Amino acid sequence: MNLSVTGEPEALRSGRGEGANVAEKVLGAQGLVKRFGPVTAVDGVSFEIAAGETFGLLGPNGAGKTTTISMVAGLLVPDAGSVTVAGVPMGGSSVEAKRHIGLVPQDLAIYPDLSARANLEYFGRLQGLRGSTLRQRTAEVLELIGLADRAKEPSKKFSGGMKRRLNIGVGLLHRPTLLILDEPTVGVDPQSRNSILESIEALSVEGMAVLYTTHYMEEAERLCDRIAIIDDGRLQAEGTRDQLIELTGGVDTIRLTGSGSLDAGAAAVEQMPAVRRVVRDHGTLVLTVSNAPTAIAPIVNAATGAGLSLADVEISRPDLESVFLHLTGKALRD
Numbered sequence: 001m002n003l004s005v006t007g008e009p010e011a012l013r014s015g016r017g018e019g020a021n022v023a024e025k026v027l028g029a030q031g032l033v034k035r036f037g038p039v040t041a042v043d044g045v046s047f048e049i050a051a052g053e054t055f056g057l058l059g060p061n062g063a064g065k066t067t068t069i070s071m072v073a074g075l076l077v078p079d080a081g082s083v084t085v086a087g088v089p090m091g092g093s094s095v096e097a098k099r100h101i102g103l104v105p106q107d108l109a110i111y112p113d114l115s116a117r118a119n120l121e122y123f124g125r126l127q128g129l130r131g132s133t134l135r136q137r138t139a140e141v142l143e144l145i146g147l148a149d150r151a152k153e154p155s156k157k158f159s160g161g162m163k164r165r166l167n168i169g170v171g172l173l174h175r176p177t178l179l180i181l182d183e184p185t186v187g188v189d190p191q192s193r194n195s196i197l198e199s200i201e202a203l204s205v206e207g208m209a210v211l212y213t214t215h216y217m218e219e220a221e222r223l224c225d226r227i228a229i230i231d232d233g234r235l236q237a238e239g240t241r242d243q244l245i246e247l248t249g250g251v252d253t254i255r256l257t258g259s260g261s262l263d264a265g266a267a268a269v270e271q272m273p274a275v276r277r278v279v280r281d282h283g284t285l286v287l288t289v290s291n292a293p294t295a296i297a298p299i300v301n302a303a304t305g306a307g308l309s310l311a312d313v314e315i316s317r318p319d320l321e322s323v324f325l326h327l328t329g330k331a332l333r334d
């Protein structure tokens, strides 16, 4: 499907002047490829991130997000392609380029018996901070991640969200030009997730560029100035949320959840002129339709007539989930 606009990143800038973008470019990833034996995990990925911009890599499990950011951060050597950070080429031993990056991995890397402050001071020392500079930066980071009033408590007493925020704080200590966050909300409850997102939103005041990977479209919509949709190791499209939604041609999504003859229900609705595509997502039929409000009644009739016993019917306007479905023919959700 040739709907990708990734080959023309300049055409999809979010309203900044072209000259300003060139001057402010923090990250340039060009033609990245990584293979693991027969698996091509990343297959020609290119994107740029400007200072102060939050850029999202949105895709399902196994899409190639972690492999991409590992190459960006210099942890994996690409089979092809190149990375520059703040104008400095990234190589396997490029200390200067890596100095510009703060990488927050998916897994926690903090000491449970140390307090929040002691954790930050320990990692700050490892990064070469000392004395009053270390104390001042630790205090600033504690404020940024919303843990200033819990600074003395051992991190093992923290909620999942607080631990994740402390993990993010470690990545912020050396004032990176580019902060990379790899799915920082996976496995946390909704309240903790919100506190993590609030902390990330606060980072824009520091003016740093953020590369954020997620498989939650709500997070990409809320946090990211621009989003690249990744699947099967390739960027399928890139742009602001509104630019991506334009790619769907404004089609709606109808979800039919039920029991009985799901296959027969799918076959029946597939025939209808308003229905452009039908995808099965576990016990749900996900329909892409051109005008849901008028099409819904005949669709429900056809599905139930074919033996599908409906428990729930949901109509939604276009969102990033519909964009993903439109571009890949697959549902983004697990």
Ligand SMILES: Nc1ncnc2c1ncn2[C@@H]1O[C@H](COP(=O)(O)OP(=O)(O)OP(=O)(O)O)[C@@H](O)[C@H]1O
Pocket: 036, 039, 040, 041, 059, 060, 061, 062, 063, 064, 065, 066, 067, 068, 183
């Ligand atoms: N070290 C490795 N050896 C072999 N295959 C790998 C390795 N790392 C990743 N892969 C494969 O490469 C593909 C992309 O994986 P990657 O971890 O980059 O995806 P992801 O989008 O980050 O997904 P997840 O959120 O599940 O980590 C997958 O098919 C994965 O199984």
